Amino acid sequence: MITRKATLRDVSLLAGVSRMTVARVLNRSDLVRPATRARVEQAVSALGYVPDRAAGSLSTRRSGFVGLVLPTLNNGNFASLAEGLTEALRPAGYEVLIGYTTYSVAEEERQIRTMLARRPEALVLAATNHSPATRRLLDHQRLPVIEIAELPSRPLAHAIGISNEAVGRAAAGYLLGLGHRRLGAIGPGRAGDRIDTRGEARLRGFVAAVREAEMPTAVALAEGGLPNSYSQGASAMAALLLQAPEVEAVFAISDLSAVGALMECQRRGIAVPDRISLLGFGDFEVGQQLVPPLSTIATDFPGMGHSAGRMIIDLLAAAAAVPALDQRLDIGFNLLARGTTRTTAATSHEHRGVLHA
Amino acid sequence: MITRKATLRDVSLLAGVSRMTVARVLNRSDLVRPATRARVEQAVSALGYVPDRAAGSLSTRRSGFVGLVLPTLNNGNFASLAEGLTEALRPAGYEVLIGYTTYSVAEEERQIRTMLARRPEALVLAATNHSPATRRLLDHQRLPVIEIAELPSRPLAHAIGISNEAVGRAAAGYLLGLGHRRLGAIGPGRAGDRIDTRGEARLRGFVAAVREAEMPTAVALAEGGLPNSYSQGASAMAALLLQAPEVEAVFAISDLSAVGALMECQRRGIAVPDRISLLGFGDFEVGQQLVPPLSTIATDFPGMGHSAGRMIIDLLAAAAAVPALDQRLDIGFNLLARGTTRTTAATSHEHRGVLHA
């Protein structure tokens, strides 16, 4: 048994053919005689040979990688997005290289730089505020970049997602429509350069819409920095109740915090939705099971990942042709009125988000 | 502006030096005159040059990758494990390449083969039942393999984790110690070749211990296949109540199913823990916030990932020296008696898992 990893040459020697023939067998070219092919395949399995893609990539100039940069792995929505992207890309032979930034802009820059060294064929970014250096870096590479889960005002190139500000506005509109007059929100915390820009956009939209309706609004931010979590939702709810004891309806930037807030209400004997209506975002699975089930705003995270994958496949196939125009795909959102928001005859239970195709 | 991606040569041409000098600057060698270095650095940033690691790896024969194969991304415990591993490895310059198998043995084989083509320097596997082909494949590669989150009876090499069977036994022992006599369990479903072997090991341990105590036990498996989820826990609980209406204490294979089960009880007006004690596994964050807070068995997933990272760094550093013996690290577990299990004077609230060092 040889002591280093088997190479194409080892296989070719064992099979008594040239390296090129082995390569043909491996790449399913049908210009190889069955008998030769069999000898090669036997040698491959005898040696436990696995082709070295790094070497192959160097030659073909195609890495087979698509990079995905997420704020965190520990969030079901992003995990679903990653799975959707992976599944769309797998049939086309691409692998997804996942990095996470803990919501830090500086860390995003580091991650992207590290990924670029692996020569990804496309990049999917779930953050939308990038450092100037990141923007410059990306400008120099000729590779498709898709921003996802938001529709940035200053996009790098393509974007697939929703307007998080519109989500916040929809939340406000819905709660006001229910007849609530004293609104509140639970927003994401910050820590250093770690910022949940999408969450803040939802919060911004919410506050703006409430102000425009000339209603009072109170906001409590989760302490202890990101990522959003159940316990932060609970303590933010406690803070909100201190600040605005008469609050009637609360929009939580994430289901994670909404669940924590709901539990805090239960511990305090505050009836939901009778005394306080509660609305989340993200449609996390746990929300459906809670008693009462959580009202939330849903958007299709696996679908976003999948769309990004399809877009990448198209973009890469058409790369030789006309350079594509930057695309912008709004996948919309649904407000799911379940058990934590007061019901009135006046409100429908399905509120389609706007779709700018 | 050049039209292809910048290379070392492009930088060297622009800076008016040789490629070697650029390489020296990039690799922080101090044998370069400051003035030369400055010129090079300027050229690098002007071109937005990022070194090609695939080419570098080919030359150094070090990919800088560590592969991590998970059952699913959509599980907080595995996400934490991945983050722990990534953080331990980052300072040493390794990147983590994550793949997931949806609990399928065949898919694991495919994933591992794909990863091996990227020449990882080590592999961390969160599954413990591998196909014969996978075992053969791994035998041919000379690379450290760590199985994680379980201590397999037939390990490939190194292992870091817990005995999931011991977890099940501890669950049974604890519930029996509380005075419960009619026990039940909610276990993982199956679908085709998708199997949650760790979950099944916990279930096996639980059932064995109950039988040894000569008590009756009922088991309901979640329908609809993997992964485990909140809704499956709810429906499994419903099935269990049908099958064994008088059940007094239930062990759920995962907090995910435990939460679903708890909610199902709330919907049916079944008092927890007064009528039924409920115990989960995994210490998911949501459990702490629930009312009542979920009793569970906790183990340190980020810590496991971190330990694996440290082990890999050590193994790789010592690679030249003596081939290391296979290591086996039991990180133990804690039973956290919170609000969903009946309290008796006889039980302590901390039950340390056995530690076989």
Added chain:
DNA sequence: CTGTTAGCGCGTTCAC
């Protein structure tokens, strides 16, 4: 159908 030649972008000698 099969083999030969050249080169992908970088690191590692060794000279200068």
Added chain:
DNA sequence: GTGAACGCGCTAACAG
């Protein structure tokens, strides 16, 4: 301090 030559393992292009 700096540079030239060779090779990592593979594939593209052409020859036979």
